[in-house]
Amino acid sequence: MSVTREKILELGEELILTKGYNGFSYQDISTAMGIKNAAVHYYFPSKETLGTSILKTNSQRFEEMVENMQNRGFDEWHQLEAFMKIYLKSSRENKICIIGSLGTDVNTLSEPMQQELQKMVERILSWLADTLEKGKQKGLFQFRIPAQDQAIQILSSLVAGLQLARVLGKQAFKSIHQSIWEEITPSGANSSPDK
């Protein structure tokens, strides 16, 4: 597709992750790209269509990652590691997660955006629960509560971890990242999460 369109999507996403959905405008995008705001409207007639497209792009990226990992035969441990690495990268870049960002603004979003967001979160959670369950059966993970609950628990920690880290400093996220890993990894053994 158009390189301009892709750049707008990219920038729009970055703005959601740094300033929040209601904290950025088409002007932010157009001036950053050296184009006019009407050009942004050309590709995305309304902010809602942009927001929905950004959500769909995210879902697609997630789907591709999962498919790719499964094709390459990643075990559940390495799949979870890859998932958590996304959040580590966000922390490094001082960004939050799109779920946490839009979770704050959800009441101000259009129905289509709300539905797209819900679909995305449900899909991630179902993959996460599934991965945890399978990994547990293989002895890669340990946890006592139902896999679905453990999945919600982990996702929450990651999502708010990034938000807290922006207030308290990056160490806060590192602590959360480590705690998650220590909790579900069989007693202290295993190789460290980072290689």
Next chain:
Amino acid sequence: MSVTREKILELGEELILTKGYNGFSYQDISTAMGIKNAAVHYYFPSKETLGTSILKTNSQRFEEMVENMQNRGFDEWHQLEAFMKIYLKSSRENKICIIGSLGTDVNTLSEPMQQELQKMVERILSWLADTLEKGKQKGLFQFRIPAQDQAIQILSSLVAGLQLARVLGKQAFKSIHQSIWEEITPSGANSSPDK
């Protein structure tokens, strides 16, 4: 103080928790109260002063709650229960936590607001870590990681739990609430968190 001022603070807080800081305007407040927007500016000359006041009110409320509980001789278990009940109430009312809300918008906030937010989060975390540590020594709680890390872990779960619940439904928060309690409560024993 003035009842109008108090009402503005209350409404402003509610708007932050439902629509986000960048998702509400002075118009929202004034029309809801049946006054003119200039009247809101009379009490809070700028949105920043309103935001900062809301944060300070929150901190104060937290401080009063803690002091009150300690005066009444609440043990650590009941103190944590009371703290978590704040979040249960928010979930019931479909509100998120001010930390999560402003955590999303932090980059668009003025320095004074950012600092006030940081102070508040640090204070809550230090109380939580302290309460967890003391409770652990009394055998009320169990956990393996450092109390400070456990505190961050719990706060993150609560904060994002509310955000996820708004997308997925209230059951999501209940699951998180229960998971936290199950994790730090000595093996299944103890009375249920809700009475």
Next chain:
DNA sequence: TTGATTTTACTTATTAGTAAGTATATTTGT
């Protein structure tokens, strides 16, 4: 009547969004 409170009536800036025009490719009919 004095001070606190609130309204009236603005301003300035920014927002999302649009209508109409333009330059450059790309396609199509002959």
Next chain:
DNA sequence: ACAAATATACTTACTAATAAGTAAAATCAA
């Protein structure tokens, strides 16, 4: 092959609405 038609990718130049914020006048309460 060449011109006409058309689609693509924008810009120019707006609008209507809303944002935060202000100055001055009016009202109210002691």
